[in-house]
Amino acid sequence: MTGQQVRVGLQVQPEHADYATIRQTAAEAEALGADVIFVWDHFFPLTGDPNGKHFECWTVLAALAESTSTVQLGPLVSCVRYRNPDLLADMARTIDHISGGRALLGLGSGWYEKDFTSYGYPFGTDSERLQELAAALPRVKTRLAQLNPPPAGKLPLMLGGSGEKRTLRLVAEDADIWHAFHDPATIRHKLSVLHKHCADVRRDPAEIEVATSVSGLAAHEGTPGELGPELHDLGVSLFIVGAGGPEFDLGPLRQWIAWRDRAND
Structure with a gap:
């Protein structure tokens, strides 16, 4: 395996x-x-009854910042079109202080049309949403530098998405963490593209933590002992398990944590 320590997250x-x-x-x-x-x-909701119970991301994060004490916290990922980028920066900074420096800021361009149209945001095209993400990043960084007090911790920036021409270029330029949702073969290819962008902007790709969601990778579902080493050898070090209500099955999370502990031993 690579020398990177494995981390496991829950979405x-x-x-x-x-x-x-x-x-x-x-x-x-x-x-x-x-x-x-x-x-x-x-x-x-994205599964089950489309009109079922649902809560908003950032207010839940603020509450969890108070009710937890050790875990890092962040959105996976927050759409920049839903909130002013300067406001997003301020919200993330505030949660960073509530949590004692445990926040991360995950950003993306959004994809679920119902979210946009039902709340009055223009959905637009993929290209338009990516342009908005690119325009938001310097505003976020500028606002974070101006806030008083500044973030309590490092407040890492995570970018989600895998478009090869634009999104991965933004990752190379700005991200501390890149999040994807792909099988190992696709991850291998996407990382080769990301490394080329890093070379173009003269950035060491080792500075970027690679994260992937593992729930839903059907060929390997529930088998971290098989999928984990394969992805880790490619450079993935943050493995994210998803769980939805009403009961939030944490069985897969337990399996991935057990594998993490063996891998990091």
Whole structure:
């Protein structure tokens, strides 16, 4: 394996559950030893009843910043069209202080049309949304540098997406973490593209933590002992398990944490 320490995160999908259950799920994940807890940034359930219970990402993150004590916290990922980029920076900085320096800022261009249209945001084209993401990044960085007080910790920037011409270029230029959702063969190819962009901007690709969601990779579902080493050898070091309500099955998270502990031993 690579020399990178393995980390395991849980993406809490705040659908079909009361907030008390979401809070308890985060507490259980922290007690199990999860490194990061993410909350997705959608306005409606993506599975089950499309009109089922659902909660907003950033207010849930602020509450979890108070109710947890060790895990890193952030959105996976926050769409820049839903909130002013300067406001996003301020929100992330505030949560960083609430949590004692445990926040990360995950950003992306968005993809779920219902989120946009139901809340009055223009959906536009993929190209337009990527342009908006590119325009948002310097605003976020400028605002973070101006805020008083500044972030309490490093406040890493994570970018989600894998478009080879534009998104991966933004990752090479600005991201501390790159998040993808691909099988190992695709990850291998995307990393080769990312490394070329890093060479173009004269950045060491080792500075960028590679994260991937592992739930839903059907060929390897529930087998971290098989999938984990293969992805880790490619350079992935943050493995993210998803769980949605109403019951939030943390069985897969336990399996990935057990594999992490063996891999890091």
